[in-house]
Amino acid sequence: MKCAVGDIVLINNFTYPDGTDGTLHSFVVVDVNKDEFELVTLDYMCFLISSQTDKNSDVNPNYPCNESIAATKGTGLKRSGHVKCDYLFTGIKEHNIFMKVGMVEA
Numbered sequence: 001m002k003c004a005v006g007d008i009v010l011i012n013n014f015t016y017p018d019g020t021d022g023t024l025h026s027f028v029v030v031d032v033n034k035d036e037f038e039l040v041t042l043d044y045m046c047f048l049i050s051s052q053t054d055k056n057s058d059v060n061p062n063y064p065c066n067e068s069i070a071a072t073k074g075t076g077l078k079r080s081g082h083v084k085c086d087y088l089f090t091g092i093k094e095h096n097i098f099m100k101v102g103m104v105e106a
Contacts, residue, residue, distance in 0.1 A: 003029050003094070008042060008102040017087045027089060028104055030067055037097075039089040040067060051081035075104075 003009060007029045014022045027039035053059060057066045065085040071077040 003032065003037060003097065003100060004103075005029055005032060006103045007100050008104065009037075009039070009100050010098040011039070011089075011092060012096045012098045014089055014092060014096065024098065026101065027092075030088070035094050036090070037092045037094070039092055040065075040083065040085045041089070050084055051077075051079040053081055055084075056082045 008026060009029060010024060010026050012023060014025065014027075016022050026042040028042055029037050030040055031038035053068075055063045055066055056068050057064050058068060063082075065088050066082040067085055068082050069075060069077065069080065071080040
């Protein structure tokens, strides 16, 4: 399945940071490297957006997983900021994507 940054996908199998297995959860693709995807859980994309740009991952290394998001017509944000993210799910393989269910504009 072809996926791009911003796609919302449902993942069959993945591992939580504590090592437990997870299944059938929605994520947003934030990076694609050949056949592996870097994802953030959709929970973060929907609820935890901050305009404190000093905490963006590209500005402050203490927040390596916060993802920048621009204030554009597409995002509807009044100010640029970041999505707060405690953990990025990496190394997810294409065969673990159950379906693409939508997309967000970054």
